[in-house]
Amino acid sequence: xxxxxxxxxxxxxxxxxxxxxxxxxxxxxxxxxxxxxxxxxxxxxxxxxxxxxxxxxxxxxxxxxxxxxxxxxxxxxxxxxxxxxxxxxxxxxxxxxxxxxxxxxxxxxxxxxxxxxxxxxxxxxxxxxxxxxxxxxxxxxxxxxxxxxxxxxxxxxxxxxxxxxxxxxxxxxxxxxxxxxxxxxxxxxxxxxxxxxxxxxxxxxxxxxxxxxxxxxxxxxxxxxxxxxxxxxxxxxxxxxxxxxxxxxxxxxxx
Amino acid sequence: xxxxxxxxxxxxxxxxxxxxxxxxxxxxxxxxxxxxxxxxxxxxxxxxxxxxxxxxxxxxxxxxxxxxxxxxxxxxxxxxxxxxxxxxxxxxxxxxxxxxxxxxxxxxxxxxxxxxxxxxxxxxxxxxxxxxxxxxxxxxxxxxxxxxxxxxxxxxxxxxxxxxxxxxxxxxxxxxxxxxxxxxxxxxxxxxxxxxxxxxxxxxxxxxxxxxxxxxxxxxxxxxxxxxxxxxxxxxxxxxxxxxxxxxxxxxxxx
Numbered sequence: 001x002x003x004x005x006x007x008x009x010x011x012x013x014x015x016x017x018x019x020x021x022x023x024x025x026x027x028x029x030x031x032x033x034x035x036x037x038x039x040x041x042x043x044x045x046x047x048x049x050x051x052x053x054x055x056x057x058x059x060x061x062x063x064x065x066x067x068x069x070x071x072x073x074x075x076x077x078x079x080x081x082x083x084x085x086x087x088x089x090x091x092x093x094x095x096x097x098x099x100x101x102x103x104x105x106x107x108x109x110x111x112x113x114x115x116x117x118x119x120x121x122x123x124x125x126x127x128x129x130x131x132x133x134x135x136x137x138x139x140x141x142x143x144x145x146x147x148x149x150x151x152x153x154x155x156x157x158x159x160x161x162x163x164x165x166x167x168x169x170x171x172x173x174x175x176x177x178x179x180x181x182x183x184x185x186x187x188x189x190x191x192x193x194x195x196x197x198x199x200x201x202x203x204x205x206x207x208x209x210x211x212x213x214x215x216x217x218x219x220x221x222x223x224x225x226x227x228x229x230x231x232x233x234x235x236x237x238x239x240x241x242x243x244x245x246x247x248x249x250x251x252x253x254x255x
Numbered sequence: 256x257x258x259x260x261x262x263x264x265x266x267x268x269x270x271x272x273x274x275x276x277x278x279x280x281x282x283x284x285x286x287x288x289x290x291x292x293x294x295x296x297x298x299x300x301x302x303x304x305x306x307x308x309x310x311x312x313x314x315x316x317x318x319x320x321x322x323x324x325x326x327x328x329x330x331x332x333x334x335x336x337x338x339x340x341x342x343x344x345x346x347x348x349x350x351x352x353x354x355x356x357x358x359x360x361x362x363x364x365x366x367x368x369x370x371x372x373x374x375x376x377x378x379x380x381x382x383x384x385x386x387x388x389x390x391x392x393x394x395x396x397x398x399x400x401x402x403x404x405x406x407x408x409x410x411x412x413x414x415x416x417x418x419x420x421x422x423x424x425x426x427x428x429x430x431x432x433x434x435x436x437x438x439x440x441x442x443x444x445x446x447x448x449x450x451x452x453x454x455x456x457x458x459x460x461x462x463x464x465x466x467x468x469x470x471x472x473x474x475x476x477x478x479x480x481x482x483x484x485x486x487x488x489x490x491x492x493x494x495x496x497x498x499x500x501x502x503x504x505x506x507x508x509x510x
Contacts, residue, residue: 131388133423140414140423158435159395168388168395172431179430180413180423 014050014205016082016196016224017041018214019057020160021237023074026059027163030068034236038073045075052203053081054196054212056155056189056219058125058170059104062086082199084154084189085110088123091188097150099123102139102173104130121150124177124185126170136176143181151177155189157219161238190216191223200227215239269305269460271337271451271479272296273469274312275415276492278329281314282418285323289491293328300330307458308336309451309467311410311444311474313380313425314359317341337454339409339444340365343378346443352405354378357394357428359385376405379432379440381425391431398436406432410444412474416493445471446478455482470494 020026023037044051053076057065062085066078085107092099098115101108103125111123122139143149157169174185189195200207207228214220215237224231233239275281278292299306308331312320317340321333340362347354353370356363358380366378377394398404412424429440444450455462462483469475470492479486488494 129388131391133384133386136386136427137420137422140427141421144414144421158437159399165392166396166399167392168431168435172391172395172435175434176423176427176431180427182413 013209014203016052016054016199016212018220019053019055021215022234025163033072041074050203050205054199055083058107058154060106061110088188097121100142103127123152125154140180149181149183151185153185153187156187190219193227196227268464269458271307271309271454271467273475274308274310276470277489280418288327296329305458305460307454309454310338313339313362313409315361316365343443352376355397358382378407380409395435404436404438406440408440408442411442445474448482451482
């Protein structure tokens with residue numbers, strides 16, 4: 001077992017890290033680092049392992065997200081963050097789509113270069129306080145009025161943990177619009193295979209030599225495994241013991 | 256065909272009518288009657304047919320709903336309305352459930368006699384402006400914190416038409432909470448079989464002698480048919496031609 005453990009570790013050249021629930025718990029006050037995580041990032045970098053953050057964060061531009069992480073003590077550069085909004089812009093350009101945005105105010109600058117006149121799709125992010133009755137009705141009416149409604153969702157998470165408790169994530173609102181319009185959203189961000197592939201390209205390491213570390217069993221662990229990577233689930237963030245089957249010891253769930 | 260038509264009509268002793276989209280289009284201003292509907296109700300009553308309104312309306316108590324309809328010219332009594340909130344109260348009492356309410360302010364009095372301390376379920380109605388980010392997070396946290404989350408939804412409609420346009424209905428928000436908590440809601444109201452059965456009991460007519468008339472192909476027409484009734488879909492309210500399959504002439508969809 002020890003021999004196998006060393007072999008496993010030797011083959012690893014890069015790490016993809018989820019951020020919220022792994023490095024820090026987000027919150028209105030900017031959030032707080034999870035104990036040991038600043039030091040862990042420092043040691044990963046010192047070890048020579050490649051490091052890329054792979055996040056579904058859509059409440060801020062990558063630039064301001066990185067400023068926040070640096071203020072919390074994490075030594076991270078903008079190029080080390082793979083996030084859904086830039087991936088969505090790529091897709092919008094590729095397909096000539098003009099979005100109506102239902103996103104957080106602080107994410108809007110990511111779409112500055114995108115034509116948003118006469119929308120032919122809706123882009124949904126973690127809009128938080130912008131998830132009002134009026135805004136959801138507006139997005140719904142645009143979609144139901146389209147001959148072929150296109151809903152692009154920046155992630156499909158169920159919920160996440162902030163410093164003041166659990167919050168509904170974009171996936172819940174995506175389901176509301178999917179049901180109302182009888183359509184299926186296209187998900188940009190984890191667990192999309194294409195998204196993990198771009199994160200790996202930015203990491204510069206093939207899937208079999210990379211490990212994804214996250215707190216979400218579906219979007220982090222499942223998505224990475226679909227891509228041929230190994231994955232670890234941390235027990236911080238939204239992790240809840242109640243979600244473990246009773247028939248297996250908790251240690252079985254660490255990878 | 257003429258003979259068969261007369262036979263069909265002779266067997267009908269009672270009508271269940273949906274209200275929003277059939278008798279009137281609701282709206283912030285109290286709504287407006289649909290052309291011909293006040294006269295139609297008058298003629299139904301004059302014909303000797305029994306009449307019961309079967310609505311998923313949950314933005315008001317039955318009393319104030321009937322006041323509104325009477326002000327619009329409909330000669331209807333409170334006992335002629337079957338609505339989800341009284342049915343939900345029956346179910347809550349039967350099962351000893353104490354609800355947290357996420358409903359329209361004007362519906363709250365329907366639950367006046369129900370114990371709401373230390374909630375062990377969530378009741379979801381068409382809360383309209385009360386569908387805020389904060390209120391949805393609160394309902395979600397209560398559910399996810401329960402050992403066995405119980406979500407009772409007053410209907411599961413996708414959307415409805417108001418005088419100023421289409422609005423997301425309770426079903427969309429039900430789907431958001433179902434997804435976030437990985438649960439299935441219990442639906443009280445149309446298309447639940449139990450709900451149609453209580454409407455028929457109040458009508459005093461067996462299903463084979465009753466017809467349901469509504470604008471919703473799933474909740475009105477489908478639900479009634481599941482109960483052994485015949486059903487007609489009107490072309491007012493949320494009815495949209497686009498939802499008809501192209502291979503059949505539109506007249507095929509009137510029953």
